[in-house]
Amino acid sequence: MDAEWTIKGALEWTEGYLADKGDENPRLSAQWLLSEATGLSRTHLFMNYDRPLSSDERATLRDYVKRRGAGEPLQYITGEVTFRYIPVKVRSGVLIPRPETEVLVSEVLAALPDPVKREARWNEEAAAQESEAVEALKEALGKAQEALAENQRAAETFREADAADVEEADAVEERERPIGSAESSANPEVATAPLLVADLCTGSGCIACSLAYEHPDVRVIATDIAPEAVALARENIEALGLEDRVAVLQCSLGTGIGEKRMGTFDAVVSNPPYVPTSVLANIPREVADFEPNLALDGGADGLDLFRPLVVWAARALKSQGVLACELHEGHMDAAATVAKQAGFTQVRIVDDLAGRPRVLVARRA
Structure with missing residues (x-):
């Protein structure tokens, strides 16, 4: 690339x-690479067509273009992808999150009970203490006003004294206010009804993190057999601050x-x-050559893992608990039969964003 190349020139080349x-x-x-x-942002690229690239930017772009030219997925090159409402770190050895999986998350959220409503709670003791603090503040201000009437000092001197009185009154109020009632005595109820979810074959953790991020009552136990996936899922959980609500186990x-x-x-x-x-x-080269076969190959009919998964889910779920799985569009009817044989009811198939049958949803009897 020429040292004088602008953003426009780099994009075209x-x-x-x-x-x-x-x-x-x-x-x-x-x-995306530029x-x-x-x-x-892509919008700012178009607004800065004439800006020349720095030497560091050119070097980075060369590396990105070389890797992309060899077929490496864009997500692995940039190291991150947006999934629903969260950023998800991605890297080689772990399946890249895809838009159709967002439909899977939507179905689970729709099947779960709505978040518990946090009722406002009146704290009588905190209210009384807060009222006393307000009276103390009024008294301090009243004394300051009396001092003004008695002593006709210069306005600047008075303002300094008044500020000192108010500061002391604020300090008294702060000392007497109990922890947890900083703003008012109407506090949110902290008790919740946790909803326990198992996310099997979690990969990057995008499903587990999205469920916990979007539903405050959800707690997730995620699993994956691949150590690379477990490590990456834990990174994403930590980056999103969900460590207290999502845990990852390495297992099948x-x-x-x-x-x-x-x-x-x-x-x-x-x-x-x-x-x-x-x-x-027949899958695209960038998938076959770069994404892990372990996370793709489902056997002759794509249901090798689904069959034992359904048996386990039938034991793990509460009555009327929901099972939701993303599967291959060519074998959804067979998957529905497997689910019904395992005792699941209300079995239905949901299309993905491209209109292809993609997600199986069922209820445990």
Whole structure:
């Protein structure tokens, strides 16, 4: 790249280069990579066409373009993707979150009870103490006004004395106010009714984190067999400040979850490996060459993991608990039969954003 290349020149060159390498959407890829390299949003790229790239930006862009030209997914290059309302870290060895999985999260949230309403609570003791503090403040201000009437000092001197009195009154009020009643005696009720969810084959943790982020009463136990996925999921949980509501175990499906938890879950959700083995031969190169086969291959009919998952879910869920799984569009009827044979009722199939059957939702009897 020429040292004097502007953003416009870099975009045009990158788009052409990636088109020659077979990128399905070279213009979008060019914008995405240059945005990441410069720290500018795509909108600001267009507003700064004439800005030259710095040497560091050019070096970063070269690396990104080389990797993209070799077929590496954009998400792995930038290291992050937006999933519903949260940013999710991604990296090689862990499946990249996809838009269709957002539908899975929507179905689980819709099936769970609404968040517990926090009722305002009147704290009589706190109210009395707050009233006393207000009276103390009024008394202090009254004394300051009496001092003004008695002593006709200069206005500036009086303002200093008055400020000192008010400061002391505020300090008295603060000392006497009990912890937890800083603003008023009407405080939110803190008690909640936690909803327990198991997220099997969690991968990056995008499902578990989204459920906890969007529903304040949800607590999630997430599992994955791959150590790379477990480590990444924990990073995402920590980055979102959800450590007290989402935990991750390394195990196959629900095998690491203790017997005492059986029958206590409100929902079991999973995006397991579900691509039929025969279909894997025809998936895009950037998926086949870069994303983990372990997270994709679902066996001959894509249901190798779904079958034991359904059996476990039937034991783990409460009565009327919800099971929701993302599966291959070509085998949804077979999956529905498996769920019914395991004792699930109200089995239905939900389409993804492209209108393809994608998510199975059912209730435990």
